[in-house]
Amino acid sequence: MPLVTKWTGREVKALREAVRMSLMEFAERLGVSDRIVSRWEADGDQASLRMVNQAALDTLLAKADQDAQGRFVGILAADDVPAHTVIDPDDEQTSSGEYVKHPGDGKLMALVPEGIFLSGEDDDPVWVEEFHIDTFPTTNADYARFCAATQRSLPEHWENGRCPRELYDHPVVHVTWQDANAYAVWAGKSLPTAEQWEKAARGTTGRRFPWGDQKTAAKCNVRETGVECTTSVSRYHSGVSPYGVYDMVGNVWEWLSTPTMAGRYELRGSAFTSPLFRGAPAIVNDASETMRDDDTGFRCVAVGGPDKGWKSA
Structure with missing residues (x-):
């Protein structure tokens, strides 16, 4: 299973897209409001999540099926470095x-x-x-x-x-x-x-x-x-x-x-x-x-x- 040492808005967005949920569905699964999820994603790497929310995200990632976990890794990989960048x-x-x-x-x-x-x-x-x-x-x-x-x-x-x-x-x-x-x-x-x-x-x-x-x-x-x-x-x-x-x-x-x-x-x-x-x-x-x-x-x-x-x- 992919390992996330610290969840930020970047990983939150990648996971939501990987499991193919709307903001409301994803928020409901985590037990938070959709406005909180939206704020996390908007803040990106600067988002600071409480430990209880990080634990919930760990659980959601662990329960995701193999294809969703693969998409999660791929989304983060593609986002780690800008595409079509000249070296x-x-x-x-x-x-x-x-x-x-x-x-x-x-x-x-x-x-x-x-x-x-x-x-x-x-x-x-x-x-x-x-x-x-x-x-x-x-x-x-x-x-x-x-x-x-x-x-x-x-x-x-x-x-x-x-x-x-x-x-x-x-x-x-x-x-x-x-x-x-x-x-x-x-x-x-x-x-x-x-x-x-x-x-x-x-x-x-x-x-x-x-x-x-x-x-x-x-x-x-x-x-x-x-x-x-x-x-x-x-x-x-x-x-x-x-x-x-x-x-x-x-x-x-x-x-x-x-x-x-x-x-x-x-x-x-x-x-x-x-x-x-x-x-x-x-x-x-x-x-x-x-x-x-x-x-x-x-x-x-x-x-x-x-x-x-x-x-x-």
Whole structure:
């Protein structure tokens, strides 16, 4: 389930839109007047809600169905950074995103424009064609739809053949490279190449981490954070990449399409089990294609777009 540490008018509006209620319906469900809800939404990030109201909103979010929770995450993600914003490569603090929904699996994807970026630990210039990348890692809810459609074996940590509700918006784990690639093919996408993934994480100017050069563990789910398990893919808003992509450091390692040798593929990004320094996007890890672990997942990429015809990369 998505986690909201502090409700403001911004999250209130996102939840009301996600559950598709009018002001009056939403207010009645919370036990407040519609004027109060309207004021919260008008005040946006500056709205200050009483603890009893925050608890009621926690409950309403928890009781929302999976689709509504997914819409809530998507609305907040799209609102976190202005759409259609031009990224200034000289501004190390800029986080921008242009989000679209892929027709294959319905996931939000962020645009990464064509061009050169500084790659690897030596910051070598590399050209990458334009592509879109999943804004969030593939979640348990995403993977459940794939398994239902393809009869693929379920991840071993799902209880009684079903994903625990509280893990719906956590990244799927216990998936092999073959599992991840099969999902990508089913969705009409691909696993990212090493160059695509690194550019989406670092931007163009060689920043060490998605958010800049600062070693700030609080911006991601790594060992120093002390969570010791996966978290909601939308939790770390301040850790997004220059293109508005979440969880490019920490939470779970991500499978890539780039092989290191026969039967082995690159992993990037580190996980909740890893120290922060291992999450620097330029650092390479790899594993056997048959490996499955509780800290390894994936996300996908696609080329083209709604106006050009989506294609796997």
